[in-house]
Amino acid sequence: MDKTPTLLGLMAEGHEHGYDLKHRYDQLFGAERPIAFGQIYSTIARMIRDGYIEAMGEEPGGGPDRKRYAVTAAGRDYVRRWLSSPDEPSPTLQSNLFAKTVLALLLDDDADALLDVQRHAHLARMRDLTQAKQRGSMLERLAIDHALFQIEADLRWIDVAGARLAELREEVRHG
Amino acid sequence: MANGIVTQGGLLIAATGLRKTFGATEALRGIDLHVERGEVLAIMGPSGSGKSTLLHCIAGVLTPDEGRVVIDGEDVTALDADARARFRLRRIGFVFQFGQLLPDLNAVDNVALPLLMSGVGRRAATTRATEWLERLGLDDQLSKVPGDMSGGQAQRVAIARALATEPAVIFADEPTGSLDSVAGENVLTSMLAAVRELGTTVVLITHDARVAAYADREVIVRDGQLSAASRGDVA
Numbered sequence: 521m522d523k524t525p526t527l528l529g530l531m532a533e534g535h536e537h538g539y540d541l542k543h544r545y546d547q548l549f550g551a552e553r554p555i556a557f558g559q560i561y562s563t564i565a566r567m568i569r570d571g572y573i574e575a576m577g578e579e580p581g582g583g584p585d586r587k588r589y590a591v592t593a594a595g596r597d598y599v600r601r602w603l604s605s606p607d608e609p610s611p612t613l614q615s616n617l618f619a620k621t622v623l624a625l626l627l628d629d630d631a632d633a634l635l636d637v638q639r640h641a642h643l644a645r646m647r648d649l650t651q652a653k654q655r656g657s658m659l660e661r662l663a664i665d666h667a668l669f670q671i672e673a674d675l676r677w678i679d680v681a682g683a684r685l686a687e688l689r690e691e692v693r694h695g
Numbered sequence: 696m697a698n699g700i701v702t703q704g705g706l707l708i709a710a711t712g713l714r715k716t717f718g719a720t721e722a723l724r725g726i727d728l729h730v731e732r733g734e735v736l737a738i739m740g741p742s743g744s745g746k747s748t749l750l751h752c753i754a755g756v757l758t759p760d761e762g763r764v765v766i767d768g769e770d771v772t773a774l775d776a777d778a779r780a781r782f783r784l785r786r787i788g789f790v791f792q793f794g795q796l797l798p799d800l801n802a803v804d805n806v807a808l809p810l811l812m813s814g815v816g817r818r819a820a821t822t823r824a825t826e827w828l829e830r831l832g833l834d835d836q837l838s839k840v841p842g843d844m845s846g847g848q849a850q851r852v853a854i855a856r857a858l859a860t861e862p863a864v865i866f867a868d869e870p871t872g873s874l875d876s877v878a879g880e881n882v883l884t885s886m887l888a889a890v891r892e893l894g895t896t897v898v899l900i901t902h903d904a905r906v907a908a909y910a911d912r913e914v915i916v917r918d919g920q921l922s923a924a925s926r927g928d929v930a
């Protein structure tokens with residue numbers, strides 16, 4: 521999963537402290553593997569360096585967790601571009617697409633549209649494979665069929681996710 | 696993937712501003728769709744999104760409440776019912792999921808029927824029907840009735856019948872929807888081999904991505920509209 525835009529998106533949702541950010545991340549995406557504080561702070565440092573967020577000063581109480589950050593216009597732009605760009609079909613696609621879908625719902629972006637962009641990208645890949653298949657030997661055709669079925673499985677997941685967007689929105693916003 | 700710029704000479708179908716309501720249901724909510732000559736276009740989208748209604752409005756089976764459909768230079772939305780039926784018979788072929796063959800006629804007679812209806816003599820119609828069936832690999836099914844064929848064979852007969860009049864465009868609604876994936880793929884590839892050779896345009900509804908992957912392009916219908924990505928509005 522692309523951690524940087526995911527964390528940036530959660531900051532844009534209103535999680536302005538590192539501590540808060542970790543909890544929101546774990547709640548949505550960390551069921552199997554919670555994110556380490558170290559990774560939160562190293563990502564924050566990189567996002568500051570790249571101009572995606574700014575430190576807003578500290579709140580009373582002190583300590584590293586009390587620092588607040590705000591997403592800059594460049595940061596919002598980066599998240600938006602990430603949300604609207606399709607992923608290559610691959611074993612890591614599902615987690616990335618899942619993160620994009622959830623973030624789009626949280627940020628009131630168009631989750632249907634991002635799933636459609638991904639559908640077209642998958643179909644374009646399937647079309648290329650299908651063309652290669654028609655020229656191939658039986659052995660090659662069967663190997664390509666395997667790849668086609670895997671992309672198709674991703675597409676079916678996209679269909680199911682698309683059909684459940686309304687429920688997912690309710691759950692991630694209020695759950 | 697995006698529509699791109701289509702030259703007038705390359706355009707076979709131009710549908711603009713299509714709207715269709717059934718009672719309280721807005722089945723089509725303003726659809727623009729262009730199809731190039733010789734293009735194979737897949738229409739995808741969730742169940743109930745308006746795919747069949749779109750196909751029927753373009754093919755002149757249904758009249759849209761609003762909008763215009765031009766096929767091969769003919770404004771089909773401006774034709775009266777009789778003229779539209781004649782246009783369909785001459786210029787359009789249909790393939791549906793199942794049930795469109797006449798159960799009492801054998802394969803040759805089923806395929807010959809649209810030829811006879813468009814004025815071809817019986818002998819010529821029978822010869823041409825036989826040729827089409829052979830082309831679709833049905834040499835040994837010529838005198839069988841649909842009930843004695845497999846689902847895939849019956850679909851091939853339906854495709855031969857749609858192709859027999861050499862229409863400008865074939866509209867197909869889930870043509871492989873009732874077949875398993877191997878039979879479906881075999882039927883589809885034999886249909887596409889024929890249409891690619893003839894330059895026939897195909898507009899095909901399918902929920903099956905493996906089928907859509909044989910098309911040149913796909914559009915997604917969602918709630919009676921084309922998705923933004925299908926219209927080319929999104930990166």
Ligand SMILES: Nc1ncnc2c1ncn2[C@@H]1O[C@H](COP(=O)(O)OP(=O)(O)O)[C@@H](O)[C@H]1O
Pocket residue numbers: 717718720721722740741742743744745746747748749
């Ligand atoms: N003849 C009809 N009368 C009433 N409602 C219809 C009719 N045909 C389609 N609809 C409605 O219009 C919508 C789109 O239907 P349809 O075009 O068949 O969708 P799809 O082919 O994508 O499954 C659905 O809500 C369906 O119930």
Ligand SMILES: [Mg+2]
Pocket residue numbers: 746747748
């Ligand atoms: Mg339908």
